Amino acid sequence: MSDFRTAVLFGAVVTSGLGAGLFYAYACSVMPGLARSDDRSFVEAMREINVAILNGWFMLSFLGPLALIVLAAALEPRGGGRAALVWLAAAAAFQLAVLVITGVANVPLNNRLAAAGSAESATDLAAVRSAFESAWVRWNLIRALASTASFACVSWALFLSARTPIPDH
Known part of the structure; x- marks a missing residue:
C-alpha cells in the first residue's frame, strides 16, 4: 500500500473515530447528565455548547471523515482493492447520513433553542426544553450509530x- 494512500485511510479512520466518539459521548454522558438539571440550566448549557462546538477541531472530525473517505476511495487500486472500495462506499454513505441528520434535525433544533428568548419564565423554559430535548437526543443517537458504522x-x-x-502496471 502506498504511503500516501495509507495516510489518507488512516486519517479517515482517525477523524471518523473522533466524530463517532463525540456523538457517543453526547449519547451516554452529556445528555443524560444534562437531563438531571433544571430547565434553565439545561437550556443555557445547550446554548453554550452549541456555540462552543463551532470550531476548527470539531469541523475536522465532522467534515474531515467524508472528504478523506472519498479521497481514499479515489486512491484505492481498482484491481484487488474492490473489497475495500465496497467498505469505503458504505463508510461514505454512513458519513453522509451523519451530515444530513445534523443538517435537517440537530442544527434546526439548535437554532430554535438559540432563538428562544434568553429571559424566559420557568414555564417558557420548560416548553423550550420539551420541544428540544427528546428530539435532539433521538437524532443524536441515530447519528452516533451512523458515525460508528462509518468508523467500522x-x-x-x-x-x-x-x-x-x-x-503491477
Whole structure:
C-alpha cells in the first residue's frame, strides 16, 4: 500500500473515530447528565455548547471523515482493492447520513433553542426544553450509530487495503 494512500485511510479512520466518539459521548454522558438539571440550566448549557462546538477541531472530525473517505476511495487500486472500495462506499454513505441528520434535525433544533428568548419564565423554559430535548437526543443517537458504522467500515477498509497488494502496471 502506498504511503500516501495509507495516510489518507488512516486519517479517515482517525477523524471518523473522533466524530463517532463525540456523538457517543453526547449519547451516554452529556445528555443524560444534562437531563438531571433544571430547565434553565439545561437550556443555557445547550446554548453554550452549541456555540462552543463551532470550531476548527470539531469541523475536522465532522467534515474531515467524508472528504478523506472519498479521497481514499479515489486512491484505492481498482484491481484487488474492490473489497475495500465496497467498505469505503458504505463508510461514505454512513458519513453522509451523519451530515444530513445534523443538517435537517440537530442544527434546526439548535437554532430554535438559540432563538428562544434568553429571559424566559420557568414555564417558557420548560416548553423550550420539551420541544428540544427528546428530539435532539433521538437524532443524536441515530447519528452516533451512523458515525460508528462509518468508523467500522473505514477501519475494515484500511485492514483490507493493507492486506491487498498493489497490482503491477
